[in-house]
Amino acid sequence: MNKRLTLQAGWVFIAPSLFVLMVFFFGPVFLALIMSFSDFDIYSLADIDNLRWIGLDNYFKLVQTPLFWKALGNTFYLAIFGTPLSIAVSLGLAMALNVKNAPFKGFFRIVLFTPYVTTLVAAAAVWHFILDTRSGLLNQGLRLLGLEGLDWLGDPHYSLPAIILFSIWKSFGYNMLILLAALQKIPDELYEAATLDGANAWQRLLHVTLPGIMPSFWMVSLITLAGYFQLFAEPYVMTQGGPAQSTLTLMYFMYNEGFKWWNLGTASATAFVLFIMLLGISVLSPKNEAETKP
Amino acid sequence: MNRRQTLSLLMAAGLGACFKREDGMRIWAMGTEGEKIVPFIDAFNHKTTGPKFRSQALPWSAAHEKLLTAFAADNLPDVIALGNTWVSEFAALDALEPLNQYGIDTSNMFEAAVDNATIDGKLLGLPWYVETRLLFYRKDNLARAGFQNPPQTWAEWEAQLAALGKIGGNHKFGAFMPVNEFEPLVAFCLQSQNQILTHNATKGGFQTNGIKATFAFVKSLYDKGYAAILSGAEAPDLYASFGRGEFTFVITGPWNIAEMRKRLPADAQDKWATAPLPGPTGLGASILGGVSLGINKASTQKTAALELIKELTSVGVQAEFSKATADLPAVKPAWALAGLETDAKAHSFYQQLSLAKAPPKAPEWERIANEMAIAMERVVRGIQSLDEALAGLDDFANDILAKRRYMINLKGNSHE
Numbered sequence: 001m002n003k004r005l006t007l008q009a010g011w012v013f014i015a016p017s018l019f020v021l022m023v024f025f026f027g028p029v030f031l032a033l034i035m036s037f038s039d040f041d042i043y044s045l046a047d048i049d050n051l052r053w054i055g056l057d058n059y060f061k062l063v064q065t066p067l068f069w070k071a072l073g074n075t076f077y078l079a080i081f082g083t084p085l086s087i088a089v090s091l092g093l094a095m096a097l098n099v100k101n102a103p104f105k106g107f108f109r110i111v112l113f114t115p116y117v118t119t120l121v122a123a124a125a126v127w128h129f130i131l132d133t134r135s136g137l138l139n140q141g142l143r144l145l146g147l148e149g150l151d152w153l154g155d156p157h158y159s160l161p162a163i164i165l166f167s168i169w170k171s172f173g174y175n176m177l178i179l180l181a182a183l184q185k186i187p188d189e190l191y192e193a194a195t196l197d198g199a200n201a202w203q204r205l206l207h208v209t210l211p212g213i214m215p216s217f218w219m220v221s222l223i224t225l226a227g228y229f230q231l232f233a234e235p236y237v238m239t240q241g242g243p244a245q246s247t248l249t250l251m252y253f254m255y256n257e258g259f260k261w262w263n264l265g266t267a268s269a270t271a272f273v274l275f276i277m278l279l280g281i282s283v284l285s286p287k288n289e290a291e292t293k294p
Numbered sequence: 295m296n297r298r299q300t301l302s303l304l305m306a307a308g309l310g311a312c313f314k315r316e317d318g319m320r321i322w323a324m325g326t327e328g329e330k331i332v333p334f335i336d337a338f339n340h341k342t343t344g345p346k347f348r349s350q351a352l353p354w355s356a357a358h359e360k361l362l363t364a365f366a367a368d369n370l371p372d373v374i375a376l377g378n379t380w381v382s383e384f385a386a387l388d389a390l391e392p393l394n395q396y397g398i399d400t401s402n403m404f405e406a407a408v409d410n411a412t413i414d415g416k417l418l419g420l421p422w423y424v425e426t427r428l429l430f431y432r433k434d435n436l437a438r439a440g441f442q443n444p445p446q447t448w449a450e451w452e453a454q455l456a457a458l459g460k461i462g463g464n465h466k467f468g469a470f471m472p473v474n475e476f477e478p479l480v481a482f483c484l485q486s487q488n489q490i491l492t493h494n495a496t497k498g499g500f501q502t503n504g505i506k507a508t509f510a511f512v513k514s515l516y517d518k519g520y521a522a523i524l525s526g527a528e529a530p531d532l533y534a535s536f537g538r539g540e541f542t543f544v545i546t547g548p549w550n551i552a553e554m555r556k557r558l559p560a561d562a563q564d565k566w567a568t569a570p571l572p573g574p575t576g577l578g579a580s581i582l583g584g585v586s587l588g589i590n591k592a593s594t595q596k597t598a599a600l601e602l603i604k605e606l607t608s609v610g611v612q613a614e615f616s617k618a619t620a621d622l623p624a625v626k627p628a629w630a631l632a633g634l635e636t637d638a639k640a641h642s643f644y645q646q647l648s649l650a651k652a653p654p655k656a657p658e659w660e661r662i663a664n665e666m667a668i669a670m671e672r673v674v675r676g677i678q679s680l681d682e683a684l685a686g687l688d689d690f691a692n693d694i695l696a697k698r699r700y701m702i703n704l705k706g707n708s709h710e
Contacts, residue, residue: 042657043701045366046387050701240355244474259359261661 029275036268045262058269068270070245071253074160078249079228082164086224087217089168090175095209097176098183109180116173124237127166128153131238153239156246163234163247170234171227175220182216183209226278250274319347319595320371321602324357327375327423327585330618331606338605344598347373365389372593373602375585376419378410383657384588385413386701391589392416396600403607403624406582410652419586420607421624423616425547426580427477427571428646430554434565435461435542444569448511451543451572455520458542469521469543470532473674476667477581478545481571483508483666484651485578491691495656496699498691500684507574509670509680516674523674533557536566545571547583551639552620568642570649582650584624622647658694665690 036058038044044051062068096102097109115123130137131152139149152162190208199207210217232251235241241248241256248256250270258267323331328351339346350371352360358380364370365387376384384390394417400408407421431444439458445451455468471478483490488504491497499505515521536544537558554566570577587603589596605611612623613631622643623629634640653659669683678686 039697041697042362042383042386043697045362046389050704052700259363262362 032268032271035264036272038265040264040268042262044264054265058265059273062266062269062273067245067248068253071248071250074246074248075229075231075250077160078164078167078231079225081161082167082228083221083225085164086168086172086175087221090172090220091179091217093172094176094179094183097180109177112176113173115169116171118170120170120233121237123170124166124234127169128238131162131166154243156244159239159243159246163231163238166234166238167228167231171224175224178216178220179213182213186212222281222284225281229274229278229281319345319373319598319602321347321349321373321375322352322357322361322371323349323375324352324377324585325354327619327621328352330615333618334606334611334615338602342598342601344601345595347598347602368592370590370592372590372595372599374588374590375422376588378407378582378584378586379653379660379663381411381418381586381588382413382655382659385416385418385655386657389591390418391591391593391596391599392418393420393589393600398604402609402626404582404626404647404650406647406650406652407584407586407624410582410584410655411586411588413655419588420603422585422587422606423619423621424582424584424624424647425549425622426582426643426646426650427481427545427547428580428642429569429571430536430544430546430550431567431569432536432539432542432565433567435539439542444567445572446577447572448574452514452518452520455515455543456518459519467520467522467541469515469545470536470541471515471521471545472524473516473671474667476663477547477583479509479512479666479670480653480663481545481580482512482578484581484653485571485573489654491654491656491659491662491695494702495654495659496695496702498662498688498695500687500691506680506684509673509684512670513673513680523671537562539565548622548640548643549620551643568639570642570646577645577649579649579651580646582647582652584622656695656698658698661694662687662691 037053037055039052039054039058093112097105097112129135131139133139133149133151133154136149136152138152142149150158152158186209190212191204194204194208230251231249232255235247235249235252236255239247241252251274254267254270254274257263257270321331321335322328328349331349331351335347335349358377361370361374361376361380361384365384370389374384374390381390394415398417398420400417400420403421404424407424408417411417411419411421429444435458436442436444436454438461439454441454441457445454458468480490483505486502486504486508488502489499490505492499492502500509516523530540532544532546533553535541536554539562551568555563558566571580572578587606589599589603593599606615607625609625609627609631612625612628615621616623616628616632616634622634622640623632629635629640629644634644653663656662665687669678669687672678673680673683
């Protein structure tokens with residue numbers, strides 16, 4: 001009896017968020033799944049009677065579309081190169097901020113966190129200027145160093161690296177703070193003991209720091225990885241997916257299918273492919289997290 | 295919940311967008327025109343006894359998506375400026391009011407522009423401003439190669455390009471034709487006696503003799519080195535290199551008259567001119583572009599909307615608008631009023647517009663046109679043979695147009 005009462009109270013507490021989730025998340029996701037089995041297009045938009053159920057055809061067509069593979073390839077490129085670089089930058093700066101007695105720590109912490117709280121679209125617009133071939137800050141800096149400037153956003157070879165550069169700048173602040181919190185929890189005694197045992201800085205990083213922050217490290221890595229898989233606004237603002245479709249991500253491909261060509265069936269199918277990939281990534285986490293927990 | 299409500303909910307959830315209905319009449323227009331239209335709307339509001347209009351400018355890059363989502367949300371403005379390739383799409387949506395019944399005189403407008411806005415016999419918009427693609431060329435280069443006049447036929451053009459290739463130096467390539475632009479290719483295809491899309495634009499016509507010959511002709515321009523194989527991103531700055539005379543021909547649109555005047559160095563200004571496109575046997579057709587003004591079928595104030603689009607397409611307003619924007623008027627008598635008739639560079643556009651043709655009228659057209667450029671790029675880069683590419687284009691078009699065929703069959707059967 002008592003147990004049933006608490007259960008009911010629990011339901012009452014989660015009801016508001018459950019309601020919101022149902023209406024704005026599970027409902028649309030379910031509708032999108034249904035839609036992915038249809039050929040919803042502008043003709044169906046004109047009259048819903050023009051909609052046809054085509055089963056898995058959208059998925060079969062998708063794997064035969066070269067542009068889908070191109071977008072998938074670009075997305076993997078971003079994830080594979082972007083994630084480790086993002087984490088490395090975040091970890092490096094977190095460790096720098098964790099140095100004992102370093103001056104102006106609070107100031108640097110705020111400054112380094114600032115990019116994360118800027119509006120993405122505004123920041124992307126600013127980076128568009130920074131990356132400009134002729135008058136951009138980055139190329140002028142490279143020229144000062146005696147290097148040839150690159151056509152960052154105009155050359156298919158450098159456009160993805162440019163997007164990664166911007167993404168790292170935009171997102172490292174958040175990861176840095178999480179990693180910093182984890183670093184601060186590692187007791188100093190462990191470092192002292194390791195030093196006494198003759199461990200050098202590299203060994204201390206590998207055997208004390210990393211195991212100490214492993215749960216946070218994994219979480220940050222997975223979130224960053226998932227973030228790269230869902231990258232959209234950066235290329236949308238900076239390159240419109242170009243040049244030569246070199247910055248077309250899976251999300252962007254989906255957007256074009258859905259809202260440019262209005263093939264909502266294909267777009268929904270793409271969304272579910274992405275969904276399954278992200279589901280696969282999130283399955284990675286508990287297992288590894290369990291392993292790393294003492 | 296009816297269809298529109300369901301869709302609005304989906305839109306709201308999917309895009310996080312929120313459309314707010316406001317009172318008064320609305321007109322949406324794209325780009326510079328969307329901004330430059332403001333004083334004309336003010337003047338109209340001042341004059342009219344009916345409801346007042348408010349204009350809103352949409353950026354070109356987002357306009358198409360915005361219009362479709364607005365349709366889904368049942369929130370299209372009363373008057374809609376539509377890029378000419380979108381007309382058939384909005385016809386498929388049945389979003390536009392047919393104007394035939396209002397007895398509007400379109401005889402003083404460019405025929406291709408009126409044709410472009412006419413779908414299945416229904417006039418769905420009034421041409422507002424027009425554009426087309428033609429040759430911009432360097433007179434000095436051509437003279438050095440021994441020619442006084444721009445080409446009238448493909449054969450003449452090839453002869454000029456061959457001669458230009460022999461001058462050497464900077465003039466390695468006669469023509470500037472980035473492979474990612476579909477417009478020149480489509481323009482040449484429109485000169486063919488065969489149609490790009492056949493059977494009421496429901497099937498690909500890429501393997502017909504005419505289209506095949508056109509593709510072969512454009513391919514030969516790259517193969518023979520008359521045009522460099524460049525995509526837009528790799529291409530050098532058009533104005534700088536045209537200003538230096540590094541190439542002789544470029545196929546582009548009317549906005550570049552103003553751009554060239556602004557960006558080319560002063561000493562190059564008397565060295566360039568414009569000319570209609572050469573065709574297989576004489577001056578040829580080109581692709582018609584531009585923007586038309588349509589009336590939202592769901593508008594409750596169609597009389598007022600009609601009054602506005604009539605005003606915006608009247609001779610006087612067309613001329614003034616052309617002066618404000620440097621756009622080409624869709625109404626022929628406005629050309630003289632805007633001072634365009636005495637401008638030789640603009641006059642070529644008048645000639646070309648009279649020869650221009652509307653691109654195929656299928657909602658899927660833009661996608662097929664994009665694919666044409668991609669196929670041509672594969673051919674000139676040697677990834678695919680011409681025959682494979684054309685067969686691939688037919689497959690692509692037939693696949694994309696499958697739903698359109700189904701729809702037309704459905705409509706045909708219901709009429710019986």
